[in-house]
Amino acid sequence: MRRERIVDVLVVGAGPAGLAAAAVLASLGAGEIEVLDREPRAGGMPRHCHHGGFGPLGLEGPGFAERWVRAAERSGAVLRTGVTVTNWAGPLTLDTTSPRGLERITARAVVLATGARERPRAARLVPGARPAGVLTTGEFLRAVHVHRQRVGTRAVVVGAESVSFAALDALRLAGVDVAALVTEHPRHQTSPVRALDARLRRGVPLLTGATVTELLGRGRVSGVRLAHRDGRTAHVPCDTVVFTGDFVPEHELARRGGLLLDPGTRGPAIDGAFRTARRGVFAVGNLLHAVEPARAVAREGAAAGTAVRRYLADGDWPSASVPLRVAAPLVWVAPNLVTPDEPLPYGGRFALRTAEFVGRAPLVITQDGRTLHHARLPRPPVPNRPFHIGGEWAARVRADGGPVRVDLFEGAPG
Amino acid sequence: MTSIPPFPPGGGTTVTRGGALPDVTYDVTVVGAGVVGCAIARELAARPGLRVALVDASNDVGDGTSKANTAILHTGFDAVPGSLEARLVREGSRLLAAYAAGSGIPVEPVGALLVAWDQEQLDALPALLAKAERNGYDAARIIGPEEVRTREPHLGPGALGALDVPGESVICPWTTVLAYATQAVRAGVDLHLNCRVNTVDPSDDDLHVLGTERGALRTRWLVNAAGLHADTVDRLLGHHDFTVTPRRGQLIVYDKLARDLVRHILLPVPTALGKGVLVAPTVYGNVLLGPTAEDLDDKSATGSTAEGIATLREKGRRILPELLDEEVTAVYAGLRAATEHDDYRIRADPGRRALTVGGIRSTGLTASLAIAAYAAELLDDAGADLPAAGALPPVRMPNLGEAFPRPYQRADLIAADPAYGTVVCHCERVTRGEIRDALSATVPPGSLEGLRRRTRARGGRCQGFHCGADVRELFERGAELRD
Numbered sequence: 001m002r003r004e005r006i007v008d009v010l011v012v013g014a015g016p017a018g019l020a021a022a023a024v025l026a027s028l029g030a031g032e033i034e035v036l037d038r039e040p041r042a043g044g045m046p047r048h049c050h051h052g053g054f055g056p057l058g059l060e061g062p063g064f065a066e067r068w069v070r071a072a073e074r075s076g077a078v079l080r081t082g083v084t085v086t087n088w089a090g091p092l093t094l095d096t097t098s099p100r101g102l103e104r105i106t107a108r109a110v111v112l113a114t115g116a117r118e119r120p121r122a123a124r125l126v127p128g129a130r131p132a133g134v135l136t137t138g139e140f141l142r143a144v145h146v147h148r149q150r151v152g153t154r155a156v157v158v159g160a161e162s163v164s165f166a167a168l169d170a171l172r173l174a175g176v177d178v179a180a181l182v183t184e185h186p187r188h189q190t191s192p193v194r195a196l197d198a199r200l201r202r203g204v205p206l207l208t209g210a211t212v213t214e215l216l217g218r219g220r221v222s223g224v225r226l227a228h229r230d231g232r233t234a235h236v237p238c239d240t241v242v243f244t245g246d247f248v249p250e251h252e253l254a255r256r257g258g259l260l261l262d263p264g265t266r267g268p269a270i271d272g273a274f275r276t277a278r279r280g281v282f283a284v285g286n287l288l289h290a291v292e293p294a295r296a297v298a299r300e301g302a303a304a305g306t307a308v309r310r311y312l313a314d315g316d317w318p319s320a321s322v323p324l325r326v327a328a329p330l331v332w333v334a335p336n337l338v339t340p341d342e343p344l345p346y347g348g349r350f351a352l353r354t355a356e357f358v359g360r361a362p363l364v365i366t367q368d369g370r371t372l373h374h375a376r377l378p379r380p381p382v383p384n385r386p387f388h389i390g391g392e393w394a395a396r397v398r399a400d401g402g403p404v405r406v407d408l409f410e411g412a413p414g
Numbered sequence: 415m416t417s418i419p420p421f422p423p424g425g426g427t428t429v430t431r432g433g434a435l436p437d438v439t440y441d442v443t444v445v446g447a448g449v450v451g452c453a454i455a456r457e458l459a460a461r462p463g464l465r466v467a468l469v470d471a472s473n474d475v476g477d478g479t480s481k482a483n484t485a486i487l488h489t490g491f492d493a494v495p496g497s498l499e500a501r502l503v504r505e506g507s508r509l510l511a512a513y514a515a516g517s518g519i520p521v522e523p524v525g526a527l528l529v530a531w532d533q534e535q536l537d538a539l540p541a542l543l544a545k546a547e548r549n550g551y552d553a554a555r556i557i558g559p560e561e562v563r564t565r566e567p568h569l570g571p572g573a574l575g576a577l578d579v580p581g582e583s584v585i586c587p588w589t590t591v592l593a594y595a596t597q598a599v600r601a602g603v604d605l606h607l608n609c610r611v612n613t614v615d616p617s618d619d620d621l622h623v624l625g626t627e628r629g630a631l632r633t634r635w636l637v638n639a640a641g642l643h644a645d646t647v648d649r650l651l652g653h654h655d656f657t658v659t660p661r662r663g664q665l666i667v668y669d670k671l672a673r674d675l676v677r678h679i680l681l682p683v684p685t686a687l688g689k690g691v692l693v694a695p696t697v698y699g700n701v702l703l704g705p706t707a708e709d710l711d712d713k714s715a716t717g718s719t720a721e722g723i724a725t726l727r728e729k730g731r732r733i734l735p736e737l738l739d740e741e742v743t744a745v746y747a748g749l750r751a752a753t754e755h756d757d758y759r760i761r762a763d764p765g766r767r768a769l770t771v772g773g774i775r776s777t778g779l780t781a782s783l784a785i786a787a788y789a790a791e792l793l794d795d796a797g798a799d800l801p802a803a804g805a806l807p808p809v810r811m812p813n814l815g816e817a818f819p820r821p822y823q824r825a826d827l828i829a830a831d832p833a834y835g836t837v838v839c840h841c842e843r844v845t846r847g848e849i850r851d852a853l854s855a856t857v858p859p860g861s862l863e864g865l866r867r868r869t870r871a872r873g874g875r876c877q878g879f880h881c882g883a884d885v886r887e888l889f890e891r892g893a894e895l896r897d
Contacts, residue, residue: 002825086843100828101825101835122742127717127719130716142883
């Protein structure tokens with residue numbers, strides 16, 4: 001007994017990207033726009049980020065989320081929360097579960113905006129015991145902000161990117177001392193001001209070039225063992241370990257639907273108009289490139305809304321596209337398909353990520369040995385943070401050529 | 415509403431986790447609430463009038479070796495012919511398959527292939543086939559490399575052939591233990607958790623007084639099903655029959671999105687170098703890679719190691735190369751109760767009114783019901799004078815298996831109770847209704863980990879990123895949720 005319904009656009013995920021797409025679509029008069037979210041409240045991940053950086057005047061995550069929820073509602077889009085999309089029942093048909101029962105919803109266009117999450121300890125293959133008290137930032141933020149749960153007294157934070165420092169602030173507010181931040185990289189990957197503040201004003205040491213080699217404790221975590229790149233080891237007692245960063249796309253629905261994925265991002269492969277390999281299915285936000293800031297993701301959502309609107313009007317879908325491929329130290333590029341008849345991505349730029357500090361290296365883009373673009377990066381890229389390049393070169397991609405290669409030639413770190 | 419009704423009316427459904435033990439004398443006390451101890455308690459529960467206690471050091475049933483195994487319902491094709499283990503596995507396999515079908519324990523009869531990767535392994539297959547036949551299993555056959563490839567298209571290159579064992583299945587080990595314990599407790603068995611036995615005092619001719627963490631427990635007969643600690647409990651009785659050497663098995667659980675890569679249980683061909691590493695689907699829709707085999711001294715060494723994980727990945731890469739690209743859901747380690755003997759050590763001591771069920775290795779899950787029947791027989795022969803067995807009311811367990819409809823997929827359940835439409839754990843699609851039911855069940859969980867084994871909540875790929883705090887909240891509010 002599934003209720004069957006038809007809408008114009010079904011958006012899966014009511015985070016900044018999905019809400020922005022829905023708001024634009026509804027305000028452009030694209031018909032009946034429905035946004036589904038499995039959480040009890042719309043707004044996505046920013047709901048749990050009680051820190052600034054979401055807009056002018058120090059806007060915090062919950063306020064930012066609320067703005068987009070209101071924008072989507074005012075535009076006329078229908079927001080439904082507590083609804084889980086469980087699988088595909090057709091190329092543009094999704095099955096859902098909610099307390100109201102089971103539904104099967106068919107749309108003229110589907111927009112996947114399912115976001116990203118942090119890799120937990122198990123997926124990072126960190127050995128040792130399996131005690132309680134080992135969490136991701138996501139779990140930790142919900143525990144303290146939503147449920148007011150007690151977390152612990154002394155924590156080790158694994159990671160030193162922006163989200164790691166956000167975790168550090170939240171831990172301090174929750175009354176948890178932080179023994180150290182640990183990163184395998186030679187430096188932190190956030191703003192120098194933020195890192196300096198943590199170290200000098202808060203007195204939290206940053207251990208670089210170090211990895212967690214073992215989790216200790218029976219019942220509750222009692223400490224971690226660390227190994228430094230030079231062979232030194234250390235034992236740090238703690239009752240809480242927060243694994244931060246290492247975001248991966250929530251791509252389950254994309255994979256279940258058989259969409260082509262990009263091997264680098266592990267999200268759906270998309271062209272500059274957020275089109276996946278399946279006609280009528282779009283993907284947007286951190287599902288494509290875990291993880292970009294919420295404001296960037298919302299801008300993307302708005303652009304995707306325009307792209308979906310155009311598709312609903314003219315029905316065009318690219319018949320061919322050329323994949324972009326990266327090699328180490330690059331880990332991914334997004335968009336990762338170029339459609340030669342409309343090569344420039346919305347927003348005009350591509351996002352990239354490196355795995356390590358590489359200095360102001362020369363970036364070379366080639367197709368079948370032919371150079372499309374060659375430039376030295378204006379700033380040294382930082383691992384765990386996106387950097388962007390313009391997309392003018394994409395116009396030179398040949399539709400009948402092989403994959404486009406994006407290479408970063410390592411210079412001296414600096 | 416489908417929550418489990420109270421049962422039996424007026425009967426004692428007793429699960430304790432703290433405080434003093436009841437001031438009664440039990441007829442039989444089973445030490446160890448793993449799969450074997452729970453099966454024995456269930457078997458004894460079917461004897462009307464018998465007063466039975468089941469005690470465990472942990473805060474939950476099945477919290478030792480039973481929770482961390484390879485979750486396979488074996489045929490027993492490769493047991494040592496003529497051994498007690500061979501007999502009990504063969505009988506137990508049939509008994510458990512029937513019991514599972516009746517009680518809702520998920521089982522998937524996927525079959526096994528013992529894949530030969532080199533000439534030595536290929537040459538070992540005929541002897542294994544002959545051994546299977548001597549064990550009374552005649553459905554096995556040897557297949558060539560083409561058929562192996564057809565049946566397992568994602569297998570790595572180089573498979574030379576395989577022994578096809580169609581009768582092997584995957585099963586949910588957690589539900590099995592819980593079903594036994596639930597039936598036992600509903601039929602009047604007292605389950606005392608957090609109740610480690612430290613001393614056994616045979617002060618009286620007819621009575622053991624067990625010194626536990628929670629005070630004295632009097633019992634006429636004692637069944638030692640203490641698994642890893644069976645040798646310790648035996649020594650308390652004055653026996654020095656065997657020593658348990660914990661053999662650690664580390665396993666990697668891959669994400670559900672890897673499930674389409676494998677169709678059978680891919681068993682290694684046992685050679686002189688040991689039993690090796692398998693790849694198997696799980697009833698929860700994941701893929702399992704493991705176990706390692708490391709003999710240790712420490713019975714609490716259930717941690718994983720960098721070397722163990724590296725070894726598994728190396729072996730897994732050969733068997734199923736694409737598996738290595740998938741996300742890992744969990745890494746865990748279990749300890750098997752290996753002894754210096756090749757067979758199970760099941761011995762009654764009528765003089766001391768004791769029965770030891772020791773040396774139960776990885777086949778213990780499969781053999782559990784047959785072990786329990788055998789244990790009751792031995793107890794009776796030893797003079798325990800058990801009442802004749804009656805029939806236990808059947809039990810129906812919540813389904814954790816992906817091959818059967820789960821509550822979030824059932825319009826009828828959700829219409830009757832919308833809590834089954836409220837998904838709390840998104841990766842595993844566990845609903846609020848299921849969590850509520852588990853918290854109010856006959857044997858409720860004693861920890862979040864126990865709740866995970868009853869519902870799968872928090873056990874998926876995100877390991878709590880999305881639902882961890884919500885699930886903890888529900889667990890801590892357990893009492894309120896029951897309304």
